[in-house]
Amino acid sequence: MHRPAELSNTQVIEARVVLAESVRDSTNQDGAVLLDIEQGLCLSLNVVGAKIWQMLKQDWTGAQIITALEREFVEIPQAQLQQDYVDFVRQLEANKLAHLRNQSAGAKPGETAA
Numbered sequence: 001m002h003r004p005a006e007l008s009n010t011q012v013i014e015a016r017v018v019l020a021e022s023v024r025d026s027t028n029q030d031g032a033v034l035l036d037i038e039q040g041l042c043l044s045l046n047v048v049g050a051k052i053w054q055m056l057k058q059d060w061t062g063a064q065i066i067t068a069l070e071r072e073f074v075e076i077p078q079a080q081l082q083q084d085y086v087d088f089v090r091q092l093e094a095n096k097l098a099h100l101r102n103q104s105a106g107a108k109p110g111e112t113a114a
Contacts (some may be wrong), residue, residue, distance in 0.1 A: 002012055006102065007027065008096055009054070009082065009086045011102075012062065012085075012089055012090065012100065013063060013066065013082065013085065013086065013087045014061075014062065014063075015062070015089075015100035015101060015102055016059075016061070016100070016101040017056050017062070017072075017089055017092070017099075017100060017101075018098060018099050018100070018101055019056060019057065019092075019097065019098045020036060020038075020096060020097050020098060020099075022036050022037050022038040022039070023035065023097050024037060025037050025039075025053060025057075027050050027053075028075065029047075030047065031044060031045045031046045031047050031049060031050045032044070032045040032050035032053055032054075032084070033051065034053070034097060035099055036095075036096070039095075039096065041095060041096075041097075043097075048069070048084060050074070051069070051072070052065055052066075052069075052085060052088050055068065056098070062085060062089070066074055066078070066081055067083055069081045069084075069085070083094050089102035
C-alpha cells in the first residue's frame, strides 16, 4: 500500500487532532498514563506531554497549545516547543491514539491527512 508523503511541521500544527475514543488516561503531577483499551497499548507521558494531551482533549488547536506552552515554559525557545508538539502528535498518530484531520478549505468532513 502506498503511504502518502509525511505532513510538514506547519501542516501538523494546523491540522485538527482527533483522539481515538478507545484511549483512557490517568494524570497526576508527574505526567500521565495513556491506555488504549482496544490495542492494549500503554504509554507514559512526562509533564509536558500530559499538558498537551489535556489540551488536545479540550479540542485546542496546535497554535493554541504552543502558545500556552510558551507562557508556561518561558525558558524553552518557541521553535523547540513547536517541534515537541509536532513530535508528540506524530507519536500519537504512529501509535493509532489519534489521527490528523486536514483543516484546509478543500478538506472534506472526516477526511484525514497522513
